[in-house]
Amino acid sequence: MGKFKCPTCLGTYEDPQPNGARYYHACPPIGASELERMPEGQVRQLYPELPAAFTRGDLERVCLQRAVNRDNHIDENIAPGVPGRFVKPNDKLDDDDLPRVSAPRKLTHRRPL
C-alpha cells in the first residue's frame, strides 16, 4: 500500500485502499476559501456571474451552484469509453496501461509521502 500526495491539490491518499481496491484520486473542485485568496480577476474569469462587489458569501453561493476544477486538475480515473482489451489465455495485462481522465496513464505525477 502506498501513500501519496497530489502535487495539484496537496491532498493525501492511499492506493490501493485498505480493502485492496485501487484508489483513483481526483482533485476536489475549487472552494470558496481558495477563491477568496485568488486575485479578483482570476475569480471573475471562473465565475463571471459574481456581483460587482462580492463577499465570501457570494463565493460560497456560486461554488455550490457550479463547481469549477482547478488548473492542472488531476483525475486518475480511467477515461470513460475506453474500449476493452484482448488478452491471450493465461496472460496478464498491465492494470495501469489505459488513458486517464486527466493524468498520465502511468501516474508519474504521484508524490510518495
Place this chain on the structure above:
Amino acid sequence: MPLLDQPPWPASPEFARAPRINALQGPAQYLFTGEDALQIDSFDSAAGVTLTIAGAMLGTDLQLLPFSFTVTPTTNRVVTTVRVGVDSGWLEHIRIIVTAGAPLLGQTFVFVRICRGTLANALTLGTIASGYVTANTDLYWPGGTTQLPLDGEGWAQAVTIGNPAAGTDWSQTVPTNARWELVAASALLTTSAVVANRQPRLIADDGATPVFEAASPVAITAGLAIRESWGAGAGGPVSADILTGGAVSSGLPNDLYLPAGFRVRSATGAIDVGDQWSAIRLYVREWIEGV
C-alpha cells in the same frame, strides 16, 4: 417417411424444398464447429484475481474433450476479453471459479460467450452464462442463472478517502465503470481557532452541478473536532451532540444511485484555511456498470 406439413406462411423456395426429417437434435445446446470459440469477458475491481475456466466438449465418437485455462482480469473495471478456440463438438459443461484473490460478490463479473473467430473482429453469437463469482460462488452451465452486472446486492464497501489540504473540502468521484449507491458518509472536521460558524454540507453532483445537497443541522464553531455523518433513510436533521459526543448526524435519501463520474463531496460554508477534514469514509454498494 412423409414430410411434415408445410408452414402456413410463404416460405422461400430453398426452405420449402428442405426435407424436414433431416433436422438433428444434438446432445447439448451449443455446437462448436471448430471456427467457433469461447469468449470470456470479465470485469473486476478486486486485486490479484485469477479466474479458472474449465469444461468439456463432446467430440466425434462420443469422445469427451476437457479444456482448462485461466484469465487474469485487470482491476480497473474495464472489460478484459479472452477468446479461446476449443475442440469441435458440443459444449457439455463449463465452470468458472476464482482460483486466486478473494473478490466479494459485486467485484468480479464474468460473461461466458460463444463467438466465431478468435481475433478482434470475431462475431459474438450468444451468451452462455453470466454472473458474479467468488472463490466459493462459481458460475456454471448448464443449470446456472444468467445475471446482468447491475443485478444483485452489490459489493458493500467502505471507501477510504484521502485527506484534502487544510482549508479545502474533500471530494470522491465514482470510478469509471462503477455504479454506487451511497448509503452513508462520515468525516472528521477539526476547526481552527479562528472564530466562524462553519456549515458543513454533503453534496452529490454530476461532476459539476449538484443533484443532492444535505446540510449539517448545526454550525460548527472554532476549536472543535466534530464527526459529521450522513446516513440513508433518515428523514432530515437527525442529531447534534457537539458538546458531549462530538458528533453531528444528518439524513440522506434512500436509493441514491450515482453513476461513474458523479461525485460525493463536502462543501463547508465559512471554512477557514486552518480547518482540516480527515478520517473520511463512504459506505457504498458498488456494481460493475458493464459498459
